[in-house]
Amino acid sequence: MIDRLDAGMRKLSAAMAVLGGLALAAVILSTVVSVTGRGLIPIGLKPIRGDFELVELGTGFAVFAFLGWCQINRQHAAVEILTMRMSAGANRFIDLVADVMMLGAALLITVRHGQGMLDKMSYGETTFILQYPIWWAYAAGLAGAVVFVLVCMHCVLLSLHALVTGKARESGGAVQ
Template sequence: MKYLEAINNFLNRISMILGGIAVLALMLLATGNVILRMFQLPFRGTYEIVSFLGAVVIAFALGYTQKNKDHIVVDILTEKFPKKLQTVIEALADVVIMIFFGIVSWQVYVWGMKIYESHEVSETLKIVFHPFVFAVSVGFALLCFSASVDFLKKLSPKEE
């Protein structure tokens, strides 16, 4: 179990670093574009690049957010349940997350392959954008992996 947690921590740390780089690039691009607009020299295709980078930022934060339980949880009803029942409900939620986002990751990957095989490019800049689609697929896969580690932790006996 500790090895899975170590792998999960490592992968999510890498994804957060890459997501942070994407946020930095997004910020520099948006800020530079605003400044250059004052001189009538805006960057061409800023909207496209910002959209691609935004998708990567969000996708790469998913696994880390799941691992640290930083997402929004509505537990008004379940907090009154016995601890064992709460654990069962949380485990079921982890299974639903694994199934749903596993399918999402797979389908986004399939979509990325279609884009890659058809040599589709972005509308304004005419750049290939399948790497961004694959990055989003990886982000969803990391969310699945984090949920599966959480699920396995709930099944394993507690160390005291």
């Protein structure tokens, strides 16, 4: 059961990370095209209208899209110099505490981001040049934030299972 859940969470977080990567690739491409257009104005080219607004949207989404993948693979910062001499049980407990704290942070970020999105929707605020509603950018980021929360919940379950069973959870993997 836990292996199937882990496989599903890995696929979900990987899919979100791929979407984030595609968003960054689109941001890079649009920036190259826009800068090239600026440089070649004398021959009739021009920059992409609202390029910086597109960069803000794509980059914001990408940041949130990568969080779940980073969490499920245990790639957040760790200070192992303090824990490398501790027992396996103590390390499993520390992993659980860290995962619970990350879940708390993910929930806070997601709730506040969702509230910000609702505020932007109610104001009807749009970007200056392209005039797209600002809440669209918030909604895109919120999708990644929700996946981050789900992955954090999953990681808490994995760490709890590892603590209870005494079986080590490999870095970036399910309980062994």
